[in-house]
Amino acid sequence: MTETIKRSLRESPKARWTAMVLVSLSAFGAYYFNYALSPVKPMLESALGWTSSDFGTYTSSYAWFNVYFFMLIFSGIILDKLGIRLTGLSSALLMLIGTGINYWAVVTDFPDAAQVALPLIGEIKTQVLYSSLGFALFGVGTEASGITLTKAIVRWFKGKELALAMGLQMSIARMGTALALAVALPLAINFHYSSPILWAFVLMFIGVIAFVMYIFLDLKLEKSEKEIEVDEEEPFRLRDILSIIKNRGFWYIAILCVLFYSAVFPFLYYATDFMINKYRVAPGVAGIIPSLLPFGTIFLTPLFGGIYDKKGKGATIMIIGALLLILVHGVLAIPFLDNWILASAMVVVLGIAFSLVPSAMWPAVPKIIPEKRLGTAYAVIFWIQNIGLMLVPLLLGIVLDATNPSVATNKALIRSSVEQSYSTLLAQNNITVDADEMKRAVETTTTTVVDSVVKTSFYKEIEHSAAEKEDVKNEILKQVATAGGAFETDEDKSTSINKIQQIITEQTYQVIEKNKLNIRYNYQADILIFAMLGVLSLIFAFLLKREDRKKGYGLELPNIKE
Numbered sequence: 360m361t362e363t364i365k366r367s368l369r370e371s372p373k374a375r376w377t378a379m380v381l382v383s384l385s386a387f388g389a390y391y392f393n394y395a396l397s398p399v400k401p402m403l404e405s406a407l408g409w410t411s412s413d414f415g416t417y418t419s420s421y422a423w424f425n426v427y428f429f430m431l432i433f434s435g436i437i438l439d440k441l442g443i444r445l446t447g448l449s450s451a452l453l454m455l456i457g458t459g460i461n462y463w464a465v466v467t468d469f470p471d472a473a474q475v476a477l478p479l480i481g482e483i484k485t486q487v488l489y490s491s492l493g494f495a496l497f498g499v500g501t502e503a504s505g506i507t508l509t510k511a512i513v514r515w516f517k518g519k520e521l522a523l524a525m526g527l528q529m530s531i532a533r534m535g536t537a538l539a540l541a542v543a544l545p546l547a548i549n550f551h552y553s554s555p556i557l558w559a560f561v562l563m564f565i566g567v568i569a570f571v572m573y574i575f576l577d578l579k580l581e582k583s584e585k586e587i588e589v590d591e592e593e594p595f596r597l598r599d600i601l602s603i604i605k606n607r608g609f610w611y612i613a614i615l616c617v618l619f620y621s622a623v624f625p626f627l628y629y630a631t632d633f634m635i636n637k638y639r640v641a642p643g644v645a646g647i648i649p650s651l652l653p654f655g656t657i658f659l660t661p662l663f664g665g666i667y668d669k670k671g672k673g674a675t676i677m678i679i680g681a682l683l684l685i686l687v688h689g690v691l692a693i694p695f696l697d698n699w700i701l702a703s704a705m706v707v708v709l710g711i712a713f714s715l716v717p718s719a720m721w722p723a724v725p726k727i728i729p730e731k732r733l734g735t736a737y738a739v740i741f742w743i744q745n746i747g748l749m750l751v752p753l754l755l756g757i758v759l760d761a762t763n764p765s766v767a768t769n770k771a772l773i774r775s776s777v778e779q780s781y782s783t784l785l786a787q788n789n790i791t792v793d794a795d796e797m798k799r800a801v802e803t804t805t806t807t808v809v810d811s812v813v814k815t816s817f818y819k820e821i822e823h824s825a826a827e828k829e830d831v832k833n834e835i836l837k838q839v840a841t842a843g844g845a846f847e848t849d850e851d852k853s854t855s856i857n858k859i860q861q862i863i864t865e866q867t868y869q870v871i872e873k874n875k876l877n878i879r880y881n882y883q884a885d886i887l888i889f890a891m892l893g894v895l896s897l898i899f900a901f902l903l904k905r906e907d908r909k910k911g912y913g914l915e916l917p918n919i920k921e
């Protein structure tokens with residue numbers, strides 16, 4: 360069809376950039392919430408008794424519905440049928456509801472032993488299940504919103520600053536990730552472990568309002584184009600999937616995508632905990648190191664995209680990105696290199712890799728797949744990517760628990776010792792607290808003890824039998840009771856509780872240190888999984904380059920012809 364755009368609202372730079380900012384706000388909230396609970400992993404363990412496998416189940420749940428129910432494929436169809444406005448609003452609302460369910464689940468008291476049996480996963484804590492269902496719903500909303508926002512940007516910027524607008528939209532989204540990694544744990548420490556989710560809910564709500572405003576702008580655009588003939592967009596067709604999956608180049612890109620993203624996104628889920636456990640970074644600031652990664656990509660992705668546009672070498676860029684991935688995870692896996700400055704440098708290099716690969720990968724797809732099948736191609740690539748985002752975080756949690764079998768049980772032992780110590784000292788001193796105050800005090804004290812042991816102790820951990828662990832617990836209770844005997848209550852109840860907290864913290868710390876209890880995760884096996892994903896990425900990047908040479912896709916050629 361001919362395109363004779365005359366006075367379309369698209370011609371107004373102010374209108375189209377406003378549209379870009381409005382739609383990007385929901386992506387900002389989504390990318391924030393995606394990582395809001397990750398830095399809080401150590402607190403979820405100390406306060407709620409989650410294990411690394413529970414955390415792995417939770418983070419993998421992002422992709423449950425997308426993978427099992429083919430939601431990404433359906434979202435593409437729904438987007439074609441219902442359009443940007445309705446699909447965008449529904450996905451923003453879905454993200455909001457998912458976040459709400461997740462918040463409710465983590466603040467609700469479930470009995471410690473409450474579990475349900477799930478196919479494939481087995482027994483799972485009821486709280487982990489409800490949090491995961493919320494996160495899975497959020498995942499459907501995020502992925503659907505991802506493809507909807509791309510379509511919205513294309514609608515406003517086709518023939519204009521399309522690449523820049525897409526790059527900026529991605530940058531705004533990544534700012535959300537950087538913010539979550541940097542502030543979630545300080546927020547949780549200073550307020551409550553659920554506070555980062557509450558903030559996510561607020562951001563998501565702002566995203567919904569912004570999308571409603573976008574709808575009005577979009578209606579104005581439609582009105583302005585009523586008299587004008589514009590290109591009709593190609594709809595999503597199931598039969599296109601068949602022709603796409605017959606293309607070998609498509610498979611190389613899709614596999615490279617799942618391998619590469621699986622070595623980055625899931626790394627971010629665990630990175631704060633990794634910094635705390637391996638590099639002894641203080642929990643309050645540990646998230647700043649992984650936040651350097653998305654923060655760097657905010658500037659580098661558009662920069663590398665521009666270089667690819669002008670100079671080409673797309674397949675080579677992907678090879679370099681995969682090599683950097685191997686270098687980073689290889690260095691992070693070396694046990695004796697435990698300096699946080701080196702870790703920060705490696706995260707910056709990972710940020711460079713994470714800017715190189717996407718800046719070459721996404722623009723490479725149109726060189727392999729005809730334009731009319733692009734929407735379908737991206738939906739299938741994201742579906743395959745989601746399989747990795749589902750399996751890898753789960754595997755990481757299981758491997759972390761399997762290679763550190765006593766850490767979760769030792770943290771649980773500390774929690775129950777702290778709880779019993781409070782009960783004893785409060786009763787001894789005739790101080791009454793309600794269930795909420797008690798819960799809060801136990802959570803805070805357990806977290807403080809665990810954090811300070813992990814940060815400040817240098818002992819070589821010893822594995823204890825169940826009977827020895829019972830002895831350690833009894834020793835904690837005895838020490839606390841002895842130290843608490845000399846304790847003088849204050850008229851002010853909260854001063855007395857603070858004194859009790861101090862006694863319990865000091866005594867528990869001493870007993871743990873003396874008995875060399877293992878509460879520090881060794882992440883080596885997990886990081887080696889990432890390094891292996893890097894090696895596989897490199898192989899597929901080379902295969903893609905070879906296929907490009909055979910079929911002449913032009914991946915090494917510049918996008919802009921001089």
Ligand SMILES: NCCCC[C@H](N)C(=O)NCC(=O)O
Nearest residue numbers: 390393502505624717741744
């Ligand atoms: N943690 C956000 C998940 C978004 C996944 C999405 N399918 C995607 O890959 N977007 C492109 C990107 O580079 O973020």
